[in-house]
Amino acid sequence: MSTGQGSGKHKAKKDHFIPQAAGNQSNQMAPGSRAGNPSGTSQALVPHQPSQAQQEQTMLVPKGYTVKPIVPAEKAELISVAKAMHREEFGSRVKELFDPExxxxxxxxxTGIYIGYRCPEYKWDCIRVGVKSKCFCGHLLAEHELCSSVRVPCVVMDCQCKAYAFIPARPEDVGExxxxxxxxxxxxxxxxxxxxKHNHEEHNVVGNHNCKISGCSCPAFDSNFLCAACDKHWEQHQTFFETETQRKEAGLPYGEAYLPFAExxxxxxxxxxxxxxxxxxxxxxTSGTGSYSHLGPSSSSARPALPPATKPR
Structure with a gap:
């Protein structure tokens, strides 16, 4: 029957039609469609395929998202990588990080009084300690009795701390x-x-700093972190209170050489x-025109090389 044959031919032609992808306009033709073909040869539209260059320049991002181009570091070392990451904010980030020091x-x-946190064998300080630095007892250095003695007791009522001992108070100080x-x-x-797993304020401030938490058998504070400057544990460090003369005699940086990154x-x-x-x-x-007149050696002598590395506990 003619009706059945006609519908069959029409269906066959539809089967050969390839719909065009939404949003893509193309003049490419393929067998299966008569559009634009006066000879009657069956052709169909095919989806437009973007070039590789177009694909590389296209990025799907959420609405309102800001993208900065990736600029590789000039050198494969820490400072160059940090500059590549923070760019125009690098200087302000450095200042914020080292503000306490x-x-x-x-x-x-x-004042002429230098307070440093370091391993005894080092000739440089891992961290410069200030009045806002925290003690193992949980109180600030400003809450301790500053005197000429190396034993700087805490003056907070009921605190048993007899000597200030610096403890990192920022995750950056331990590299986190x-x-x-x-x-x-x-x-x-x-x-x-x-x-x-208990913090320093949950340990006794005297003796070996055993844990005060009920049921914990910890006999002494054994740090689960390393110093960001030397990769050694807290127990391997000490807090030193020194005069400019003492540091000069010990070969430690003082004056302008004591500034962070003086070299x-x-x-x-x-x-x-x-x-x-x-x-x-x-x-x-360095000019002495301001409030700072205690000048030491040139910055080129600051921070000697580290002693041979030893395996952390």
């Missing part, structure tokens, strides 16, 4: 920089912890002012 160094230049990127992370609530002018400037190219703060210190 900057304040500690400037206080030392004014990523913690601040966590949602709802509270830096003020962070505490350095023992291997028993690297660009980073030193970033710490002092947030701008690598701005050395005005450093010039004010």
């Amino acid at each position: 900057r304040e500690a160094a400037l206080d030392a230049l004014q 920089f990523w913690l601040r990127k966590r949602r709802n992370f509270d830096p003020s609530a962070w505490r350095a912890k023992c291997r028993c 690297m002018p660009n980073l030193r400037n970033a710490v002092l002012s947030g701008n690598e190219a701005d050395d005005s703060a450093y010039q004010a210190i």
